[in-house]
Amino acid sequence: METFYVTTPIYYANSLPHLGHLYTMIVADTIARAKRQRGIETYFLTGTDEHGINIERAAERNGRTPKEQADYVVSYFKKMTSEFGLDTEHGGYDIFMRTTEPFHYQGVSELWRRVAKAKTPRGNDAIYKGHYEGWFCAPCAAYKTEDEYQKPKNEGDPPTCLIHETPLDRVSEESYFFRLSDYDEALLSVFESRPDFVRPESRRNEVISFVRGGLQDLSVSRLKTSVSWGVPVPDDPAHTMYVWFDALTNYITAIGFGNEERQKAVGFEKFWPALHLVGKDILRFHAVYWPAFLLAAGIELPRAIVAHGMWLDPNGRKMSKTLGNVIELDILQKHFSTDAIRYFCLREMVFGQDGRFGYEGLIDRANSDLASGLGNLSSRTLTMIGRYCDSRIPSGTISEDKLLLAKRSGVDTDETTVAGFIETARDQFLLHFENLAFSRTLEAAWSIVARVDKMITDAKPWDLAKDENQKQTLDVVLYRAAESLRWLSVLLHPVMPGASHAIWSQLGLDGSPAQVNPAELKWGQLKEGTAIGNVQPVFPRIDKARTMSEINAGEKPKGVHATEADAVGAAAPTTQPAPPMQHATEADAVGITSFIEIDDFAKVDLRVGQVLSAERIPKADKLLLLKIDLDEEQPRQILAGIAQYYEPDKLVGRKVVIVANLKPRKLRGYESQGMVVAASYGEEGRPVIATFTEDVPNGARLK
Numbered sequence: 001m002e003t004f005y006v007t008t009p010i011y012y013a014n015s016l017p018h019l020g021h022l023y024t025m026i027v028a029d030t031i032a033r034a035k036r037q038r039g040i041e042t043y044f045l046t047g048t049d050e051h052g053i054n055i056e057r058a059a060e061r062n063g064r065t066p067k068e069q070a071d072y073v074v075s076y077f078k079k080m081t082s083e084f085g086l087d088t089e090h091g092g093y094d095i096f097m098r099t100t101e102p103f104h105y106q107g108v109s110e111l112w113r114r115v116a117k118a119k120t121p122r123g124n125d126a127i128y129k130g131h132y133e134g135w136f137c138a139p140c141a142a143y144k145t146e147d148e149y150q151k152p153k154n155e156g157d158p159p160t161c162l163i164h165e166t167p168l169d170r171v172s173e174e175s176y177f178f179r180l181s182d183y184d185e186a187l188l189s190v191f192e193s194r195p196d197f198v199r200p201e202s203r204r205n206e207v208i209s210f211v212r213g214g215l216q217d218l219s220v221s222r223l224k225t226s227v228s229w230g231v232p233v234p235d236d237p238a239h240t241m242y243v244w245f246d247a248l249t250n251y252i253t254a255i256g257f258g259n260e261e262r263q264k265a266v267g268f269e270k271f272w273p274a275l276h277l278v279g280k281d282i283l284r285f286h287a288v289y290w291p292a293f294l295l296a297a298g299i300e301l302p303r304a305i306v307a308h309g310m311w312l313d314p315n316g317r318k319m320s321k322t323l324g325n326v327i328e329l330d331i332l333q334k335h336f337s338t339d340a341i342r343y344f345c346l347r348e349m350v351f352g353q354d355g356r357f358g359y360e361g362l363i364d365r366a367n368s369d370l371a372s373g374l375g376n377l378s379s380r381t382l383t384m385i386g387r388y389c390d391s392r393i394p395s396g397t398i399s400e401d402k403l404l405l406a407k408r409s410g411v412d413t414d415e416t417t418v419a420g421f422i423e424t425a426r427d428q429f430l431l432h433f434e435n436l437a438f439s440r441t442l443e444a445a446w447s448i449v450a451r452v453d454k455m456i457t458d459a460k461p462w463d464l465a466k467d468e469n470q471k472q473t474l475d476v477v478l479y480r481a482a483e484s485l486r487w488l489s490v491l492l493h494p495v496m497p498g499a500s501h502a503i504w505s506q507l508g509l510d511g512s513p514a515q516v517n518p519a520e521l522k523w524g525q526l527k528e529g530t531a532i533g534n535v536q537p538v539f540p541r542i543d544k545a546r547t548m549s550e551i552n553a554g555e556k557p558k559g560v561h562a563t564e565a566d567a568v569g570a571a572a573p574t575t576q577p578a579p580p581m582q583h584a585t586e587a588d589a590v591g592i593t594s595f596i597e598i599d600d601f602a603k604v605d606l607r608v609g610q611v612l613s614a615e616r617i618p619k620a621d622k623l624l625l626l627k628i629d630l631d632e633e634q635p636r637q638i639l640a641g642i643a644q645y646y647e648p649d650k651l652v653g654r655k656v657v658i659v660a661n662l663k664p665r666k667l668r669g670y671e672s673q674g675m676v677v678a679a680s681y682g683e684e685g686r687p688v689i690a691t692f693t694e695d696v697p698n699g700a701r702l703k
């Protein structure tokens with residue numbers, strides 16, 4: 001039997017899941033469902049990467065052991081996969097892999113031993129002991145070369161990571177090295193002979209030019225005294241394996257490499273090689289380091305490494321907690337169906353490129369493509385079958401004597417016209433799916449929706465129903481619409497399992513669209529006389545104004561991640577998370593990597609002020625010009641970007657908080673001598689001015 005193996009990255013166990021993690025899982029889940037639907041035995045892996053200095057530090061910050069820290073984060077991931085229908089119970093992943101599993105230790109030690117014994121293509125030892133001297137970024141879990149860090153402003157300070165903007169760690173210690181520099185030609189010949197090995201092409205080119213630029217040997221261990229949370233190097237426990245060597249190997253240990261029990265339960269030979277789905281942020285690790293390790297160990301290379309782009313906010317900025325522009329999973333969960341989220345993710349991101357994710361965009365797509373598109377097609381078709389055909393699938397054929405009549409009413413009497421169109425669209429759908437071009441795949445499906453909608457609108461069944469003689473024409477139109485819906489529910493099963501099943505059962509069909517191979521769909525197999533099910537809207541319309549105002553109001557629903565207790569309670573029975581720490585907040589777990597000292601905070605001079613006057617500025621619709629009393633000789637003139645949200649008059653007399661030592665700057669020709677402190681929330685960044693509920697004198701300092 002044909003088999004298939006798909007993986008997501010295993011996510012760091014130092015921060016809570018967010019839309020980015022959800023996205024890769026949705027894509028992998030869609031691929032896995034599509035394979036299963038075609039009768040291919042499929043294994044789908046996701047999980048967590050639980051070792052390394054970053055997790056060790058997060059644990060320390062939160063007063064947990066590293067394992068407790070990992071359990072804590074895993075409980076949130078499991079909650080997410082369950083709520084969004086991605087776990088085994090809902091037909092999603094087959095394993096939630098954790099690198100702290102003992103069988104993984106066994107497997108990864110076995111891989112190390114093999115690599116340590118190997119010779120490189122140039123005849124050298126693949127692993128050797130040396131001394132590492134350089135800079136390491138803990139959040140990236142990667143060493144940084146000069147062009148990958150920002151030099152410090154002050155001499156003596158460490159440089160900072162260009163990605164995380166956090167200080168790097170100086171590493172100067174004995175280390176094992178993997179002789180990556182000997183693998184450039186071998187890797188280039190893989191890229192050359194297997195053009196589909198790294199996808200899409202743009203990413204492949206990036207990887208090729210990185211390798212052509214010359215590879216440096218890779219430090220693959222840290223002294224246990226520096227990093228103790230990890231897998232010990234076999235036969236040299238004073239060293240801990242580099243976390244990426246450990247993490248990448250999960251893909252093979254999960255299915256039985258180096259461990260009898262997993263081998264029996266899953267089977268390495270049965271499923272390997274895998275298709276690795278990753279974000280472009282970690283492509284190099286997967287497309288260069290991982291294949292090199294495998295080449296050294298003499299293990300077959302992955303089937304492919306497919307890198308997708310990153311989700312940005314609607315303005316094209318990277319999502320981050322600090323900017324306050326992250327898409328919250330609990331909000332998604334509360335306001336949107338999983339199917340709508342899956343559809344949006346796959347339709348909106350051109351696979352391989354970055355995409356923009358905003359709640360408004362999601363609502364618009366859900367309303368136009370789902371509620372008014374597919375959902376409306378389904379309900380109008382089924383409602384008419386209910387009304388005009390006694391809730392039974394009508395006949396799809398017209399007798400000779402009625403052909404002319406049908407033609408006169410504008411209905412195409414040649415059934416193969418619509419059937420042919422839909423078959424072609426199906427073929428395109430499958431082709432694009434095979435190429436993982438999900439946006440185009442869905443466009444192909446929606447071309448069917450548009451075509452059938454037009455057929456109904458042109459034929460006007462409601463008029464045909466008034467004429468007894470046109471009964472056959474009416475039946476044929478509704479049959480074609482219903483049969484198209486059957487096809488759509490099969491095609492869309494991997495993308496929207498819930499909705500596709502709903503349409504399937506409303507058509508009165510038994511079994512599940514999950515069991516029908518879309519390539520084998522035959523037009524006309526929908527049986528005449530089938531009693532349709534209860535007709536219900538598949539995609540209820542979302543009230544945009546109401547939903548956006550609820551989201552903007554920032555209410556924290558008791559949803560997926562509402563409280564730590566919720567998440568902890570949801571852990572699978574095999575992994576009992578540590579009891580929640582008192583005062584632990586989401587921020588503890590989300591991996592704040594750069595805390596400031598109290599002295600840093602003291603540099604900001606925050607003072608109480610009182611608004612003496614406020615006025616609008618001509619031609620600057622966002623700015624208000626404020627005069628503020630800080631109990632200084634002169635009132636301050638401060639500009640604030642709040643004009644769209646505050647009436648100037650209402651601000652006069654109000655106590656506010658001012659950043660008093662902000663360097664003055666000119667805006668629209670006016671000097672602004674400080675800044676008004678405000679909260680900012682929602683996608684548009686709505687400001688809410690900070691104020692006091694008790695009396696406080698002007699000029700008082702905030703500490």
Ligand code: MSP
Binds near residue numbers: 020023310
């Ligand atoms: N632990 C490593 C992976 C080891 S795999 C052997 C790691 N973990 S991570 O938690 O940082 O996850 C990174 C992955 O999360 C990305 O490659 C991508 O799959 C997903 N995403 C994280 N943020 C994302 C976006 N903003 N947009 C899309 N996907 C994102 O790296």
